[in-house]
Amino acid sequence: MSTQRELIRDLEQQEQQLREGGREAGVARQRKLGRLTARERIAELLDPGMPFRELGLWAAWGMYPEWGDVPAAGVVVGLGRIS
Numbered sequence: 001m002s003t004q005r006e007l008i009r010d011l012e013q014q015e016q017q018l019r020e021g022g023r024e025a026g027v028a029r030q031r032k033l034g035r036l037t038a039r040e041r042i043a044e045l046l047d048p049g050m051p052f053r054e055l056g057l058w059a060a061w062g063m064y065p066e067w068g069d070v071p072a073a074g075v076v077v078g079l080g081r082i083s
Contacts, residue, residue, distance in 0.1 A: 059073045059075065
């Protein structure tokens with residue numbers, strides 16, 4: 001039986017995987033095209049130092065096994081401040 005600490009650690013690792021937003025090849029492709037990732041673009045858009053409260057990070061978690069290593073829906077939704 002897993003301890004609570006182990007469960008929390010697993011959850012944090014899965015959350016980190018989701019925040020990374022996909023495979024390294026996809027990020028490398030964006031870089032090659034001179035683009036930022038979705039979360040990087042959001043960070044550029046928000047007021048400096050203001051938090052971004054992401055909603056639905058876990059949406060579609062594990063729903064795409066036929067596509068391989070796709071952790072979730074690939075949609076970033078949240079609240080942030082833009083002056």
